[in-house]
Amino acid sequence: MSSSSLLLDIQLLYNQFTKTEKKIADYVAENANQVLFMSITDLADACNVADASVHRFCRAVGVKGYQEFKMKLSLSLTSGEVSERAEEEEKEGADSLAYMLDCILETHINALRETRTLLDVDAVEKTIGMMEEAKHIYFFGIGDSLLTAQEARNKFLRIIKKVSCIEDPHMQAMSASMACADDLIFIISYSGSTKDNVYVADPARQAGAKIVGITRFLKSPLTNYMDVLLTCGANEGPLEGGSMSAKMSQLYIIDILFQEYYRRNLAASRENNEKTSKAVVEKLY
Secondary structure, X not given: XXXXXXXXXXXXXXXXXXXXXXXXXXXHHHOHHHHOOOOHHHHXXXXXXXXXXXXHHHHHOOOOOHHHHHHHHHHHHHOOOOOHHHHHHHHHHOOOHHHHHHHXXXXXXXXXXXXXXXXXXXXXXXXXXXXXHOOEEEEEXXXXXXXHHHHXXXXXXXXXXXXEEOOOXXXXXXXXXXXXXXXXXXXXXXXXXXXXXXXXXXXXXXXXXXXXXXXXXXXXXXXXXXXXXXXXXOOOOOOOOOOHHHHHHHHHHHHHHHHHHHHHXXXXXXXXXXXXXXXXHOOOO
């Protein structure tokens, strides 16, 4: 876990927490500045849990004790993740259209920055290698994540023909069951907890296909099936759908994969891009 981004680490680990730990995590997220000045007993009382539960929560987020927890929380706050000044500005400008425009922009920028922080270069390298070796590449998603899967298919079809995106969840599961060891399947899911995604991942794993997950959380039902996990950043909870910042984070990862694949296979990608562009150029006025 990052030493200077405790609040981000808590978000990433949220799915792994017990109910009691989630109660503490929620309180810390909502009252981060106040927690800096609270004793372990104060925090335990505020969350209506035992002191020992706070100790276990500290260990669950990768710190040895409560004092180290507060130190890392302080570093996280000063890095800009939470700010009392920002909260005051929000109250002052809550009714302003200009403020709303800036707030939305900042939300999207923060999501992209988080994604860059979370992305493991080695994981990206491994994913590109798997894409180069695969005989066929599938992009799967459900709901809003399906839009990202479709965009990934559309983007890569410009330079390689071995990509597809199947929209229907039943057809996704059927295709996954007939996959082979030479196939690569991308499963895009913000929460990683959608049953339809698991129903695709399970037969794909049994068939021997390689699986790359693009999701928000380090631990979820979906991550148990992953060969590679690419983690995206966003500020929304796992049950909040339709998030533009989450979608932008997913698309950022897709764009990284596209640009790097293109760069590593420059001659073939450039040739295919010219072919596909010429195929549609006459349709333009």
